[in-house]
Amino acid sequence: MVDDKIFLPEDEIPKQWYNILPDLPKPLPPPIDPSSKQPVRPEMLEAIFGKELVRQEVSQDRWIDIPEEVREVYRLWRPTPLIRARRLEKLLGTPAKIYYKWEGVSPPGSHKPNTAVAQAYYLMKQGLERATTETGAGQWGSALAFGCMWFGLKATIYMVRASYLQKPYRRVLMQLYGAEVFPSPSDKTDSGKKLLAENPEHPGSLGIAIGEAIEDTLKHQDTTRYTLGSVVNHVLIHQTVVGLESLKQFALIDDYPDVVIGCVGGGSSFSGTFWPFYYERYAAKKAPKPVEFIATEPTACPTMTKGIYTYDHGDTARLTPLLKMHTLGHDFVPAPIHAGGLRYHGDAPTLCLLVNEGIVKARAYTQTEVFEAAKLFTRAEGVVLAPEPTHAVKAVIDEALKCKETGESKTIFFLGCGHGHFDMKAYEDFLEKKLPAYEYPKEAVEQSIKRLKELYPWLDTLPY
Numbered sequence: 001m002v003d004d005k006i007f008l009p010e011d012e013i014p015k016q017w018y019n020i021l022p023d024l025p026k027p028l029p030p031p032i033d034p035s036s037k038q039p040v041r042p043e044m045l046e047a048i049f050g051k052e053l054v055r056q057e058v059s060q061d062r063w064i065d066i067p068e069e070v071r072e073v074y075r076l077w078r079p080t081p082l083i084r085a086r087r088l089e090k091l092l093g094t095p096a097k098i099y100y101k102w103e104g105v106s107p108p109g110s111h112k113p114n115t116a117v118a119q120a121y122y123l124m125k126q127g128l129e130r131a132t133t134e135t136g137a138g139q140w141g142s143a144l145a146f147g148c149m150w151f152g153l154k155a156t157i158y159m160v161r162a163s164y165l166q167k168p169y170r171r172v173l174m175q176l177y178g179a180e181v182f183p184s185p186s187d188k189t190d191s192g193k194k195l196l197a198e199n200p201e202h203p204g205s206l207g208i209a210i211g212e213a214i215e216d217t218l219k220h221q222d223t224t225r226y227t228l229g230s231v232v233n234h235v236l237i238h239q240t241v242v243g244l245e246s247l248k249q250f251a252l253i254d255d256y257p258d259v260v261i262g263c264v265g266g267g268s269s270f271s272g273t274f275w276p277f278y279y280e281r282y283a284a285k286k287a288p289k290p291v292e293f294i295a296t297e298p299t300a301c302p303t304m305t306k307g308i309y310t311y312d313h314g315d316t317a318r319l320t321p322l323l324k325m326h327t328l329g330h331d332f333v334p335a336p337i338h339a340g341g342l343r344y345h346g347d348a349p350t351l352c353l354l355v356n357e358g359i360v361k362a363r364a365y366t367q368t369e370v371f372e373a374a375k376l377f378t379r380a381e382g383v384v385l386a387p388e389p390t391h392a393v394k395a396v397i398d399e400a401l402k403c404k405e406t407g408e409s410k411t412i413f414f415l416g417c418g419h420g421h422f423d424m425k426a427y428e429d430f431l432e433k434k435l436p437a438y439e440y441p442k443e444a445v446e447q448s449i450k451r452l453k454e455l456y457p458w459l460d461t462l463p464y
């Protein structure tokens with residue numbers, strides 16, 4: 001009998017991360033400082049991010065050593081299992097083989113600790129004492145709090161006030177890991193105090209929370225740096241442990257994916273999964289099959305399928321440099337009825353480049369479709385997925401049903417990037433039929449990009 005779960009021994013945890021930068025089909029357009037219209041010099045980023053993380057951000061090294069201390073923490077839950085979803089195959093009556101890499105086994109419950117642990121380690125090595133960040137629903141905040149715990153680093157997390165009040169359990173998790181969590185806007189920063197003076201009940205937003213975390217960092221340069229949980233290169237690099245382990249697991253069972261599927265918020269979990277397969281196909285040219293890559297997203301936040309590929313700010317408050325990416329406009333506001341996660345207005349620049357080159361294909365689904373797919377998955381496999389990877393499951397089911405029509409026995413591989421145990425409200429709303437099939441209108445994207453180009457009329461003259 002063939003196993004349903006493919007495990008690796010702990011000494012097979014990768015010793016190096018993979019960096020796609022030297023293997024991209026074109027050079028990555030650099031981040032631009034809107035005041036000078038010039039590429040941002042890496043040294044300028046060192047006031048905000050850890051020094052080694054800035055080095056990795058622009059590194060052209062294909063392989064980057066994983067510090068032994070980081071591997072030691074990874075051993076708590078890595079290598080994660082590759083699981084054959086045999087019961088889902090049976091339920092669908094498909095000849096396809098379906099596998100998923102299961103990151104829901106990490107203690108905070110998602111892929112995010114893969115980078116949080118590494119970032120906390122490098123800040124500690126730099127002699128810093130504290131990491132700051134913002135969090136919305138709390139996935140990234142809880143991963144960072146967990147990461148900091150191992151290296152004696154303090155974590156200060158600015159949590160959007162509306163989430164702080166409505167989603168208390170992730171806040172409790174962060175506090176249990178030892179982090180200090182402030183509802184944002186807070187009275188800890190000048191920007192927060194100003195907003196609270198205007199409205200003591202201010203619900204907050206991710207943009208405001210980012211602003212507070214960065215202000216806190218800039219005011220405490222000797223002890224503190226800011227951290228991000230997605231979008232930037234160094235985060236995607238750390239996530240490649242997912243794909244590198246998967247390659248070894250497929251080799252153990254003498255199989256290989258025809259297609260790799262993931263969901264995209266900022267693009268870190270999907271990139272970490274497909275990059276090593278991309279390396280085998282396009283750089284090393286040793287992939288046994290012409291493996292394809294499918295990125296999925298919500299129609300409520302359709303960056304890759306309706307966004308414009310242009311330079312835009314990474315945040316609402318326009319604190320970040322301009323990044324070349326598929327964007328809905330930095331003033332995008334997610335619809336309040338959207339429960340499917342993945343609410344970021346842009347995506348990782350490397351992923352956008354590959355989407356623009358046609359190497360990664362993008363698909364968008366409504367929240368009704370994805371929660372239907374998730375329900376089917378739970379009833380077949382027993383596992384409750386986070387709302388984000390349910391988008392991948394919808395694409396998996398579509399691909400598997402296509403195989404049923406054609407009789408092909410494709411190997412379909414997707415990333416289960418997290419469990420949904422803290423997301424029961426979304427499932428409850430779905431079961432009570434309170435989640436409409438919402439699509440963000442193309443006109444709203446166009447208007448937002450028009451405002452961006454009024455702000456920076458020189459945007460289209462950049463040579464990238």
Ligand SMILES: *Cc1c(COP(=O)(O)O)cnc(C)c1O
Nearest residue numbers: 139230265266267268269388418
């Ligand atoms: C944060 C998160 C995402 C979205 O981020 P990516 O960088 O696109 O991976 C997706 N799924 C889960 C479970 C998350 O916590």
